[in-house]
Amino acid sequence: MGREPIITVIGSINMDLVVSVDRKPNRGETVKGESFDTLPGGKGANQAIALARLGATVNMVGMVGDDAFGYELKSNLEKENVQVEAVGVTEGISTGVAVITIAENDNSIAVVSGANEKVTPAYIREYEKIIKQSDIVLTQFEVPISTVEEAAMICEKHGIPIVLNPAPFEKLSDSLLDKVTYLTPNQHEYELIKGYKRYFENDYQSKLIITKGEVGAVFFENEKPQIVSAFTVQPIDTTGAGDTFNSAFTYMMTKTNNIEEACRFSNAAAALSVLKKGAQLGMPTKEEVNSFLSEQQSE
Structure with missing residues (x-):
């Protein structure tokens, strides 16, 4: 089988403030909540922990604030076997937070970037050695787009593949698109992308x-x-899928x-992830994903 991959995630680290309600409130309306939870989140941290659960050696590059949330989140990454050498603590700015409303088996999210805005191009250049030793890099847009562009330049320099999850959506420059190995929008982001002709040239498709x-x-x-069908499950919380x-x-993509x-493996992992509350709690291990896939094949 060979060694497990070394993967670097460059991105956000947030605390998720999760409110569950029976239905989404209308404009100007107050509805009674069913529950409230404080859960570790942030797309970068979520992705780092999901990778660690699958067995990868994971380096997290990001920032938290010098506050209770920040120290809790950094500790949580360590507990999940994510390397935190490149997770900085910045003073005077709060740790990023996401306010998540769960209703009707779906979620809506408002994000305050906080310390994530301090993940600058200069900051990640300090950790170029970590990036160049990676088998692949994963990043998103909850840190400044200039930082993502710098990451792509470093990856190109060292011949490292890079996966870009374009969320929340930002317009991609031709330069960044040239350097990205894989671009992973959801349906909403894809509809926005469709406005750019270059995305429909064969090389970019x-x-x-x-x-x-x-x-x-x-x-x-x-x-x-080519469609790779999802697996049918009864979701409890789609946050983090x-x-x-x-x-x-x-x-x-480091394995095959x-x-x-x-995509089939990833669909299975995403299906398992929605069976528990919170972005990170349901993220499966590689063994759980393979077991789920075996069960699906035997049915």
Whole structure:
């Protein structure tokens, strides 16, 4: 089987403030909440933990504030076997938070970046050695886009593949798109991307992996979309499903050149992730994903 991959995640570290309600409030309306939880989150941290659960050696590059949330989140990453050498603590700025409302088996999220804005190009250059020793890099847009562009330049310099999860959506420059190995928008982000002609040239279509929730995932082969169907489960909390998919896909692309196989594994991981509350609690191990896939094949 060979060694497990070394994967670097560059991205956000947040505390999720989660409110569960029976239904989403209308504009100007107050509704009574059912429960409240404080849970570790942030797309970067979520993806790092999902990768560690799958067995990868994971380096996290990010920032937290000099506050209770920050120290708790850094400790949580360590507990999950994520390397935190490159997780800085910045004074005078709060740790990032996400306010998540769960209703009707779906979620809506408002994010305050806080210390994540301090993950600058200069900051990640300090950790170029970590990046160049990686088998692959995963990043998103909850840190400044200039930082993502710098990460892509470092990866190109050292011949390291990079997966970009373009969430929350930002317009991608041609330069960044040229350097990205795989681009993983969800359906909403893909609709925004469709406004850019270059995304539909064949060379760029081949980089697209589109996540479509209950439908599954779509990639392009010879300019034709290929659907990898999702697995049917009864979700408890969909928060973190996209992060789990991205992590599983990144992990599997170090193991195989078969995108369809990687998407199937990632769909299974995402399905398992929604069976528990919170972005990180349900993220599965590699053994759990493989067991789930075996069960699906035997049915």
